[in-house]
Amino acid sequence: MAKHSFRKFNNTFMTMSFLAVCTISLFNLTIDPLGVIGSPSIAGVNAIKPKTLNNSRLFKAVDMARIRPKSILLGSSRTDIGLDPSHPALIQPAYNLGLTAPNIYELRRYFEHALTIQPELEQVVIGLDFQMFNDLRTPQPDFRDQRLGHVGIIGSDLLDVTLSLDALSASWETLLRNRNPNLPRSVRVNGMMVRKPGEVDLRVFFETIARAQRQYQDGVYKGFSSYENSLTHLEAIVETCADRGIQLFLFISPAHATEWESIYNLGLWPLFEQWKRDIVGLHPVWDFSGYNSVTSEVISPGMIYYTDSSHYTPSAGQLVLNRIFNHQLESVPYDFGRYLIPEMLTFHQEAIANERLIWHEKQPDLARVVADIKRYEETRYAEEVYPLNLATIMQAQIVSEEPLLHP
């Protein structure tokens, strides 16, 4: 009798576990919250996929095989948010392959991945960020080398997206989101994160400056003194493009002036300028950095070009692509974007230094606030300084009549 009971117990346990595994897998496969399985998209069930917003490395690797783009836009989250792959100057189909906080090695691997899947690749646009080149930076935890270089999803990723609590919660969240009649704040279109236009939250803006400055102590810029190894990855991309006859466009992302001021205040400016010199030695670069009319946009809730000090909007992205591709040049401010070649580099760097002085004259309060953030960050009195920043900057806006650098 007892033996029979144990048998029943084992059978019940095994059957239940098996059925539960099958049900959960089937649910996750049907909802496909990351869009990597290729399940049919059903309105009200899984057509909107909010979880793709934070999983760019996984879903974009798989997405490449579906789109097989002729043009790719590579870069960090700045590219991810700011560059529209439907821009008329791009050879279609184009895909936004921006990744969150990558290093240059990751970009190289995704470029090679794209090339393996689409040997007919014709155009590559890369948004370069200085911090990508910190030799001490390692790939992000969600980067997996083995998922690149072939079509389809690899076994371990498949396991993760079918049999994990994360996948289950992602599916559930996707289902709930699709039942909600309001449109989501952000969606993915051809890889790009398209955000609903909205007011800029000034607190977020200043927190981004502060966070960026913390990155120099603990994050992406920590111990940044060398980029030699990173440069070899860019060199490999440049060489491959040259060998294959692929058009390559490099540009330095147009972060807000406060971002450049942070780099300046933290003593990284000479390294930054040397870095420019070295990348220009490999390939001409469009430089949107510095204190030009777009990057010096006055900080206010109604900003056109920035969502925070680091990320530019698609409006700024449009100007970037217009400048690079000589498209509707009349829409681009004259000082936005410099074509860097080795012979002209010193001239441009001096020009940026002059623009910085002008910016200081026109925006002394803002310059002081940025410096204050650095000082306060160092002494770790963050909470006290943010309200001060907000008050100061509001005051500064009222006092300054018309910022000359604004377009």
Next chain:
Amino acid sequence: MVNYLLGNRLHEVRCNQRLSRIFLYFGLLFNIGLIAYYKYTVFLMSWLPPSKLSVWITQLLHPDNIILPLAISFYTFQQISYLVDAYRGVIPNYSLLDYSLFVLFFPQLIAGPIVHHYEVIPQFNRLRNLLFCQKNFAIGCIVFVIGLSKKVLIADSLAGWVTLPFNHAAELSFIEAWTAALSYTYQLYFDFSGYCDMALGLGLMLNVKLPINFNSPYKSTSIVEFWRRWHITLSNFLRDYLYIPLGGNRLGESRRVINLMITMLLGGLWHGAGWTYIAWGGFHGVCLSINHIWKKVGFYLPKQISWLVTFLAVIIGWVIFRAQSLGDAGHILWAMTGIEGILLPGKYRGLVSNLEMFGIRFNNFPSLDYFPGGLESIVILFIVTLWVVFLPNTQELIQKFKPRWWWSLLLGFLAMLTLLSMSRVTEFLYFQF
């Protein structure tokens, strides 16, 4: 193979004491030499002053290329005990197959328990054990699933609160140091007890009963009791093959202390090649010695106080064990004393502002950078403390097991939750750059 042949030779020549002693010493040297090479070469080389000799040794041994064989610490001890028992003449003649199975029996190979040949080899040959047993399988499943869930759901989650603060030991404040120390104390508890349960459960599914290795150690009210409850098979091994051969407590109190210290220092070194492990072993040696002396002079504390003192000693031990260097351990322990001031997150100022009268300061995020769990971690660590002190352990739970449908439901749910927690979709969590 070498150990098996040596064991056989020892069995054959056990009447010739001189010869058998030579074989035993050779065997010990062989095993200890192997583990020393694989596990301690880099550590031992760090002691050498830079010289031609050290360069020559580096070129000879290539310490950077040494890959530690899986589970060498565990099977080395098992084989040493086998050789010593062969020398003592207390083993029968095992077949090579039985012996190999004993050493490589997968449920216990990686994380123990350190089993004695007489505990398992006879079980391999019992005919009944070759038949599938529903009862053993059911109980094995339960023990395995409980063990796996302890490891995956609790230990691995707590690990997230441990790495960051221990990597920034010098910068920790009072509360960060305490949560880090407690998180690690419980991470290790659930990790190790999880492994022990898994080994026991797997063994049981195959009808092999492995020895119990873990018995609610944090319920101990003395360090002596702690070592009877924590890694029981290691304690037994060290007692039988090191402490007692050294003379144990038979040669007076001072020799007992010396023997205890030697045993625990070596026990510490066995856990890993580093000064922190040796210091941890030494610390436990000192605690055990004090405990024995207290007992000897008849000094007793109330039970609750004894538990608290023991638990504090265990936590201090784990901080030394986990820290990346002795300096780091010192920093964390110093911060834990609160002498440098007690800093609490500013957002709790409203709740317990009266504490400011007692010199407790409140600071604002991000000043508490190494407090990854926040208030949540304090609540969870408190619950876990109650758990490890008051709740029954796996063995006690199994006693209550009846093959009822709700047990299978509970177990199925736990198994599912654990399985789903084993893989994860790694997200990019903060949105910057």
